Amino acid sequence: MIDLYIQKIPPAPKALQKTIHYLNIGELTKASSVAKEDLALSSYLKSIVNKPIYGFRNNVSDIPQIFGILGVSGAKQSVYNYLLTLLSPDKWSLFKLNSNSFHELQAQLSVKWKIILKHLNIIDKDIESAITLLPASIIVCDALFGEKIEDVNLLRSVNNLDFNTILMRLCKFDLFDICEEISIKWEMPENISKIIQASSGKKESSEDSINILGKWMHLLLFYELSQPIFVKAELNDFIDFNIEYVSDIYEEFAQLMDIK
Amino acid sequence: MRAVIKNGIGIFSPQGFLDGNNSSILVTFEDIEATKKLNADIILVSLKKVIFFNRNGLDIFVKLFTKIRKDKHITVGFCDYDEKKFNAIKNFYANDLNFSLFQTKEIAELFSPTYSNDKRDVLIYTDDKSQNSAIAIELHDNGHNPILAQSKQDFLNKKNNFDYVISNSILGCMGNSVATRVTGNAIIYTISTFLDAEIGNKFNIAYHNNSLNIGFKLFIFDAYKVVSMNIHALNFFSKLASYSAEYNATICFAGLSSTKFPESFKETLEDSGIIFFNQMDDILNDEKQLKELTGVTSVNTKNKRHINKATVSELPNLIDATVATIEMMTNAKALKESVNIQEVTLKNHTDMVASSIGFYGDLDGMIILVFPIDIAKKTCELLIGEETDDTDMILDTLSELVNIVGGKMKTILSDENVNINITLPRTYQKISTLLENTKGRKGVQVDLAFDGKKFLFFLTR
Helix, strand or coil, X not given: CHHHHHHHCCCCCHHHHHHHHHHHCCCHHHHHHHHHHCHHHHHHHHHHHCCHHHCCCCCCCCHHHHHHHXXXXXXXXXXXXXXXXXXXXXXXXXXXXXXXXXXXXXXXXXXXXXXXXXXXXCXXXXXXXXXXXXXXXXXXXXXXXXXXXXXXXXXXHHCCCCHHHHHHXXXXXXXXXXXXXXXXXXXXXXXXXXXXXXXXXXXXXXXXXXXXXXXXXXXXXXXXXXXXHHHHCXXXXXXXXXXXXXXXXXXXXXHHCCCC | CCCEEECCEEEECCCEEECHHHHHHHCCHHHHHHHHCCCCCEEEEECCCEEEECHHHHHHHHHHHHHHHHHHCCEEEEECCCHHHHHHHHHHCCCCCCCEEECCHHXXXXXXXXXXXXXXXXXXXXXXXXXXXXXXXXXHHCCCEEEECCCHHHHHHHHHHCCEEECCCECCCCCCCCEEEEECCEEEEEEEEEECCCHHHHCCHHXXXXXXXXXXXXXXXXXXXXXXXXXXXXXXXXXXXXHHHCCCCEEEXXXXXXXXCCHHHHHHHHHCCCEEECCHHHHHCCHHHHHHHCCCCCCCCCCCCCCCHHHHHCHHHHHHHHHHHHHHHHCCCEEEEEEEEECCCCCCCCCEEEEEEEEEECCCEEEEEEEEHHHHHHHHHHHHCCCCCCHHHHHHHHHHHHHXXXXXXXXXXXXXXXXXXXXXXXXXXXXXXXXXXXCCCCEEEEEEEECCEEEEEEEEC
16 A cells, blocks of 8 residues: 555646756756646745745735745745645545645745755755655645545554554565655655654654754754643644754743743 | 543643633533543642643632532542742632642552552651641551651651652542552552442442453452441441352452441441451462462353344444554554354463453443553553553553543444443453453454554454
C-alpha cells in the first residue's frame, strides 16, 4: 500500500520546476513571469499571502508584487507549499480539514518558521523551505489511514498509539520516511528531508545543526497543532510529541512566541 | 479525545499546549458521556506530553472529574508530571483540590483496586502529614507495604531501597464502586466499606451472568477494605453463590476478617458454598488449589445453551468484525475455508492459544477465537512494539485483541440498532481447557486461514 502510494505521487509540474529553478538562481522576475502563467499557482499564492498571519494591510493580487514582497526564499517557500497542496485530498477523511484550514496550517508554519530562523540567525533558502514538507506527513497519514479509521480508532481505544508508531510497527516505514520519498521525487534539496526526519521527534540526526532545527520544528508543529482550529481537526495526537527532545529549547521558544 | 483504558485505569493523554481556547475542544460533552460509560476504577489525565498549561486549560478536565465522580464514585486526577507542574497545579487549586495527583501512572496503579496483587515496598514523604497518613492507609489497604519517611533527609537516604517512592502526590476522594478485574482465569471483584442493600445496585449482575456463561469458574471478592456487612448484603451473597453454583462456579472471599461480621453470617455464607481465605495470595499463589477452583474438569449443569437464529443472523457481521481487526493488526489476509454447525473441533491444537468474549444486551452470545501462536505474537509486536516469547504477555495482548474485536462487533451491531455490551475476555493457554469448557455446546465454527495459518472462529451462546 505504501509502495503504491509513493508510486502515485505525481512529479512536480514543469511550470513549478521552472519557477523553482529561477528562484534557485535568484531570478525573481523570471520566476514570477513563469508562475503568473500557472493559474492555479497564482490563485494559491494570492490566497495565502493575503491571510492575516502575513500582515499585509492591503490586498495583494499581482504575482510579481507578491514575489517582490516575499523575496526569493519566501517565494520559494510558497511555491513548495503550493506543490504540497497538489498532494492533499479533495475531501479529507481522517482529519477534519478542508483546503482552507490546510492552507492556514501551511501559512502559520511558514511564517513562524521564518521567525525562528531569524532568531537563530540562519539565512538559507533550503532551510526556510524545509517547513513546507512537514504537512506532507498529515496528507500521507490521511491517505493511508482514512479508509480504516474505525478499525484504527478501536485499536487506539485500547492502546494509546499514534499513527506514526502504528505505521512503523506494521510496515517498518513511517510517515516521515514517506515525506523523504516525496522530497526525493520532487528533487527537493537533501537538507529538507534530513530536517523533516529529525522533526519527527523519533530520529535524532547525527548532525548537530540539523538536530537543532528538527527540535524547533517539532515544537513548532505541536504549538500549531494545539491551536483550536487544528485540535478541532483532530490533528493534536496524530504523531507522538517528544517533550524530552525539545525541553532544552522550550523557554527560548516560549519567549519567541510570547507564550505566557 | 477519549480515554484509553488498561487494567482498570482510563487515561486521557493530551499533547502540546493546554489553555482555555483548546481544552474545551479536546474534551467535548460526548467525551464526558463516553467516559462515564467506561468500566474504570480510576480516570486520569496524563500531563506527560503537555509542555505548557494554565488554569483555564486544566479547568475543563477538572469539570470532567467532578461529573465522573458524581456519577461513578471513582478516583479521578492528573498524573505524569514533574515538580514544576505539580507545584503549578497546587497553586491553581490551592483550596479547591478535590481530585488526586499521582506523580506517575505506575504510582496511580498502586492505588487501583483492580491492578496487580504484588505487594510493593513504598516510601512516602510529602509536606502534608495528613496526606502522608492517607497515602499510607490507602496503600496498606491495597496490600502494599508503605513506610513513612521521618524527614526529607530520611526520604533522600532511603529512596533507593524501595520499589516505589511517593513524594509529589496528593490523594483526593478515592473510589468506592465494585471494581472488576481478571487474573488468570479468575474474576476478582473489589468491595469496600459497609456492605448493605446498596451492593445489589453497585454490583453488575448482568456482567456476572455473562462471565459465568463464557466459562469463568472462580469469582473472588477482594474484601480487605470491608468494614462490616448487614443481613441484606448477606442475602445478596448467599443468592449469588447459589446461582453461580448452577454453573459449577465458586465464590470466594479474601481478606474478610471474622471480626467484621457475626459468626452466624460466616456459617450461612459457607453453607451457600462461599469459601473464605485470609488473603488473596492464599488462592492465587496456590496453583493446585487454583486449578481445582477454576474447575477445569468439571461439567456445567446450566451452561449448555446452543446457538439460536437471532445470533446466527448476525454471523456475517461478527465474522467481519473479527477478520477486519485481525487483518489490520497483523497485516495478513484472511481466507474463509469452511463453515459448520458443531461443537468446537480442532484436529491439531499444538502451538495454538485461544480467547473468548461474551456479549449481552439485545443479543447474547459468545465468540471464541483460536489463534496460531504466531498470529498472537504478531499482534504483540503491534501493541507493545517488540517481539516476545513471554506467554503471559502474549495472553495479555490476546485479551486486548479480543477486546478490540468486541468493540468492533459493538460498533457494527449498533449501526443496525442492535445494542450489546461485552464482557472481559477470557484467555486459554491450553486448548484442552477450552475444549473441556465448551463440551456439549454447539455453535457455528468458521475455519479461516491468515496467510496460510489456521485460525478458528466459533460463535455460540
